[in-house]
Amino acid sequence: WANEQALASGLILVAGGIVATVGRFAQWYFGAYSIAAGALVCLLEYPRGRRRKGSTMERCGQKYVAAAVKLFGPLTRNYYVRAVLHLLLSVPAGFLLATILGTVC
């Protein structure tokens, strides 16, 4: 579930960021940051991890994205590190209303 939620929040970060940047809101540079951060989160979360028991359906095309995730080695593969990374990434987006939803998620 965390995987689904994180993927959704990545998308929301990107969407909020687009709104803030296009509308040239005050402090819209936070919006631009949010697009980049959201894209990174989506990239990391797109491959679906394998369940401990039972079969797992892969998301389509996840092989290629998984290769990119493995590139950074243990930094991005470890779930704990990823959790802290997501937390840190989402903080700057919390400064702007348009992107705060992404932060909360």
Place this chain on the structure above:
Amino acid sequence: MGNWLVNHWFSVLILVVWIGLNVFLFVQTFLKYEKSDEYYYTREILGFCNRTLRKPLDQNLTFHKLVAYAICIFTAIHIIAHLFNFERYHTSQQAKDGSLASVLSGLSHHEKYGGSWLNPFQSPNMTVLYVTFTSIAGLTGVIGTVALILMVTSAMEFIRRHYFELFWFTHHLFIVYFLCLALHGFGRIVRGQTKDSMKESHPHKCAQSFEKWDHHDSHCRPPQFEGNPPESWKWIVAPVILYIFERILRLLRSQQRVMITKVVMHPSKVLELQMTKQGFSMEVGQYIFVKCPSISLLEWHPFTLTSAPEEDFFSIHVRAAGDWTENLIRAFEQHHSPVPRIQVDGPFGTVSEDVFQYEVAVLVGAGIGVTPFASILKSIWYKFQRADHNLKIQKIYFYWICRETGAFSWFNDLMISLEQEMEELGKVGFLNYRLFLTGWDSNIAGHAALNFDKATDILTGLKQKTYFGRPKWENEFSTIATAHPKSVVGVFLCGPQTLAKNLRKCCHRYSSLDPRKVQFYFNKENF
């Protein structure tokens, strides 16, 4: 495409009407805010405004998902629009250039002027984030949206299939969502000009001369504003009442006493429970929810009823397929006295009630999907015996597809007894069934080949021989179409989605375009 439309025209009509109504309401409200005069000044600051509309009517799962997607889309539009609104309010509040927007924003929140403010940002120090979290609309909006997002992410197919309890419990966040939705408009943050103020200083007259509003000799007074009353509760109050009523009804029904009249343990860990309950009446192919408080206080599990309505009890067959079912079977195996208490809610209807309306019925049960057909076949048999005139069925083609018959040996016994009874009544051609074993290996096949000319099948003991592998539907459909050139054939499936697609295609292909000739109608059970 033409055939699909003929089969589904009613659902398509309902969908078109619903989407049309939604679009109409959206456009109507949008135009109201865009064009009507009370909102002239509101538009000045904001540009335009819009609203979330949705109709929470649940008919079945597909409609529920459609409504959910619509809610998500409209919520996204709503949030984006209000984000722009807040930004514009904020910039107008900070603008010092004496434009109409800044004058309107300066309209005081002071009691002296009757609280006739327009801009919710009262001072230049208030940031957008501050107003969001201190206004009712903002706070309920954020909480409601977070609840919605959690509901949606936990309802993804992957989570539903493998972690159902997580989905079920998070989905109850809908209570939070609807509460926030009902309270969302109570802050009356969207404001339009009051009627009195419109009479006095209509925007068409006065908007151009806004510098002079405070002067004593001008014809125009500063406009007065009032907030719109909250309206979302009006949309949801009726369905919420209906839903509460339904939950109370379900609770009351489940409190009724259930008497267990017979417990049968079938081979391969299948438990049959025969029960009676006062006031319980069922139709074929329906299912009930069963709860066993001694195993779990919160879990209700659905089971198809395997008895016919003509019998004086109702029964379910439970196969061990998870921790709850295994615990249930173990509890009954151990002959504890007293027998564990069972609570029953239902029965809930499915499409198989239509099966008696067709002259020819093609019933396909795949794996565990064969269970509703136990009820149907038994019921047809009882009606047949009593020479029930309502029974239109002349012929049944029953296809049973499974990997191996182990877990369904009880169904096997049912087929054997039906076969015998038909022979006694001399009506051998009424029920044609074929069993397809998809989990065969060369051993079984070899054994079957050796015993080819025995009268009964060695695996099942039935008169009709077992087939190995999957049925070739094109052949089956064309045989049926040639045998019944003028009939309406109902095809009923309880099984996996891929098989449903296959059968649906065959139904469309073999239905002739002439409505007087053979027509195949496809009906699928939904679990």
